[in-house]
Amino acid sequence: MAAVVYDEITTLRGRRRRSSLGAWVRKQPVTIASLGIMIVFFGVAVFANQLAPYGPNQPTSAYFHPPSPSFPFGTDNLGRDILSRVMYGARTSLIAGVLSVSIGTLVGALIGMLAGYIGGVVDIIIQRLVDVLMSLPGILLALVVAAGLGASLVNVSFAIALALLPVSARIARGSTLSVKVAPYIESARAVGASWLRIVFRYILPNAAAPILVIGSVQLGFAILAEASLSYLGLGIPLGTPSWGNMLSGSALLYIQRAPWVGVAPGVALTLVVLAANLIGDAARDSLDPRLRGAA
Amino acid sequence: MRRYLGQRLLFAGVSLLGLTVLVFVFLRAVPGDAVAQVLGESAGSSPQQVAELRHTLHLDDPLPVQYVRWIGDLLHGDMGRSIFTGHTVIYEIRERIGATFELAILALLFSVLFGLPLGVVSAMAGNAIVRQVVRITSILGLALPNFWIGTMVIVFGVRWFGWAPPTQYRSITDHPLQNLEQFIIPALVVGVGLAASLSRMTRSTVLEVRREDYIRTAFAKGLKDKSILMRHILRTSMIPVVTLFAIQVGIVVAGAVVIENVFSLPGSGRLILDSISKKDYPLVEGVILLYGIFIIFVNLLTDLVYCLLDPRVRLA
Numbered sequence: 001m002a003a004v005v006y007d008e009i010t011t012l013r014g015r016r017r018r019s020s021l022g023a024w025v026r027k028q029p030v031t032i033a034s035l036g037i038m039i040v041f042f043g044v045a046v047f048a049n050q051l052a053p054y055g056p057n058q059p060t061s062a063y064f065h066p067p068s069p070s071f072p073f074g075t076d077n078l079g080r081d082i083l084s085r086v087m088y089g090a091r092t093s094l095i096a097g098v099l100s101v102s103i104g105t106l107v108g109a110l111i112g113m114l115a116g117y118i119g120g121v122v123d124i125i126i127q128r129l130v131d132v133l134m135s136l137p138g139i140l141l142a143l144v145v146a147a148g149l150g151a152s153l154v155n156v157s158f159a160i161a162l163a164l165l166p167v168s169a170r171i172a173r174g175s176t177l178s179v180k181v182a183p184y185i186e187s188a189r190a191v192g193a194s195w196l197r198i199v200f201r202y203i204l205p206n207a208a209a210p211i212l213v214i215g216s217v218q219l220g221f222a223i224l225a226e227a228s229l230s231y232l233g234l235g236i237p238l239g240t241p242s243w244g245n246m247l248s249g250s251a252l253l254y255i256q257r258a259p260w261v262g263v264a265p266g267v268a269l270t271l272v273v274l275a276a277n278l279i280g281d282a283a284r285d286s287l288d289p290r291l292r293g294a295a
Numbered sequence: 296m297r298r299y300l301g302q303r304l305l306f307a308g309v310s311l312l313g314l315t316v317l318v319f320v321f322l323r324a325v326p327g328d329a330v331a332q333v334l335g336e337s338a339g340s341s342p343q344q345v346a347e348l349r350h351t352l353h354l355d356d357p358l359p360v361q362y363v364r365w366i367g368d369l370l371h372g373d374m375g376r377s378i379f380t381g382h383t384v385i386y387e388i389r390e391r392i393g394a395t396f397e398l399a400i401l402a403l404l405f406s407v408l409f410g411l412p413l414g415v416v417s418a419m420a421g422n423a424i425v426r427q428v429v430r431i432t433s434i435l436g437l438a439l440p441n442f443w444i445g446t447m448v449i450v451f452g453v454r455w456f457g458w459a460p461p462t463q464y465r466s467i468t469d470h471p472l473q474n475l476e477q478f479i480i481p482a483l484v485v486g487v488g489l490a491a492s493l494s495r496m497t498r499s500t501v502l503e504v505r506r507e508d509y510i511r512t513a514f515a516k517g518l519k520d521k522s523i524l525m526r527h528i529l530r531t532s533m534i535p536v537v538t539l540f541a542i543q544v545g546i547v548v549a550g551a552v553v554i555e556n557v558f559s560l561p562g563s564g565r566l567i568l569d570s571i572s573k574k575d576y577p578l579v580e581g582v583i584l585l586y587g588i589f590i591i592f593v594n595l596l597t598d599l600v601y602c603l604l605d606p607r608v609r610l611a
Contacts, residue, residue: 030431131306132313135587135594137545140552144583147571148321224440228553231442232568247446259450266443274438281434 031282034275045091052084056241064258074260085241092242096226099157104164105215112172130166138163146234156235160225175207217280220273243269307591314587329378329574375577384581394562399547405486414497436491445484445557464561481558485550496539500532541597
């Protein structure tokens with residue numbers, strides 16, 4: 001085992017020196033595969049109108065049709081084609097995921113940087129607000145907020161964003177604190193740069209890498225959270241197909257009779273979240289080893 | 296140390312107060328209240344009756360007044376009464392919390408049983424393929440939607456094994472065996488994600504410790520692999536793992552809310568969703584607040600344990 005440790009230490013050092021894209025691709029087959037999966041799902045989401053054989057709520061002639069060449073994933077109790085619904089569901093899931101992660105990390109990064117840069121009372125207040133958001137587990141916080149705002153795609157994304165925000169706020173605050181005292185910030189201030197310029201021109205680039213990493217790590221969680229809320233009936237309303245709500249409501253009454261109704265959305269959901277997590281994990285390992293293990 | 300403790304306690308109190316505002320504002324932001332549903336059960340209610348009931352429940356007061364009354368009652372240990380059943384919120388929660396607690400304990404048990412060894416293996420295994428397989432398995436565990444696994448277990452359990460989750464709740468005191476049969480599968484489902492996250496976090500702490508100089512020294516001294524692993528690596532790795540417990544508790548609470556609904560277990564998670572759909576505010580607020588208190592308390596406790604285990608934190 002001793003040899004293994006040293007092998008790893010030397011390969012680690014070697015990897016750092018050699019940073020060409022080709023070497024990275026060869027070393028990361030799993031990450032490349034995950035990127036491929038993500039691209040496919042994004043493609044399906046964008047072109048669902050063209051790709052899906054039926055509309056998301058369009059009844060076909062067959063009810064409870066098991067998977068067959070004409071309906072690869074079967075049809076449900078209203079005769080809707082599951083394949084088409086999974087395709088439109090990709091759109092819902094990815095919009096909710098990307099929207100909530102963008103809002104969550106942007107707002108989180110902004111208030112985190114302000115807290116770190118201004119310091120004092122502002123810092124204390126922002127930190128306590130972040131603490132409040134962290135006093136409930138993410139899904140539960142999103143559940144309460146979504147229940148209050150009502151079921152819709154935008155509301156759910158906002159609710160999830162609120163649950164994601166504390167993590168990027170903390171990280172942005174941390175990296176701001178660490179560069180705030182750097183000589184180049186001081187010289188920027190000395191030549192009379194406004195604090196807005198200092199934050200956006202000098203501090204943001206330093207905080208950007210870890211925040212991007214956190215964003216990619218959070219994408220999987222966000223997609224899963226949307227599906228869970230929709231499953232519980234507090235997320236996307238039933239009229240819009242989502243991988244979560246395809247397993248809730250009336251579908252659940254018939255699931256013993258037609259289990260295929262539930263299989264495809266779950267597999268799609270697992271695949272996308274798995275790919276997102278693998279990409280996030282690789283991003284975390286390669287961009288910032290210090291973040292390893294942060295949730 | 297005393298100053299640190301005092302500051303932590305103060306922060307915990309502030310978080311709790313903030314949580315009450317957050318929960319209150321978001322839940323009462325929904326238009327409509329429970330009155331129509333309560334009266335709907337006894338048909339033929341006039342607008343006058345509606346107004347009367349709303350008045351008795353104090354739902355016609357301005358929101359700030361309602362909030363202050365709620366907080367005042369809370370400070371006297373009174374969490375209010377359910378609008379529907381008329382029982383106190385404390386009574387309703389006490390009826391339900393046992394099932395959630397049992398689910399959580401079993402799930403945490405599975406998590407430690409599977410997650411810890413997996414994490415150590417994925418950090419220490421000599422074979423790169425083994426490491427990758429374990430890594431992907433645990434990331435897969437995090438990606439599997441628990442509500443979906445639960446549903447699939449119910450559907451295919453019947454088809455393939457003739458197993459269906461018992462429909463009637465058996466309490467652990469009256470029917471210990473049937474109770475365990477009822478809880479073990481849902482706990483396993485919650486445990487998948489938990490074990491996966493624990494193994495991920497164990498992996499990264501073990502990896503970090505393994506790169507320390509003193510581990511290299513231990514190897515150089517010619518110590519046996521096993522003793523390096525047990526005495527030097529694992530012992531040090533377990534310090535950060537203690538703090539992971541706080542994260543685990545959060546995941547298990549969230550998981551329980553979902554899984555209790557999948558398997559129809561009469562726990563507090565189902566209570567939340569039932570009460571949300573009925574707009575039974577006092578009950579939702581009560582359960583959420585209890586979760587919040589519990590999580591803030593666990594965080595406080597892990598901070599303190601960490602501080603005792605690692606003196607550097609105290610000095611920072």
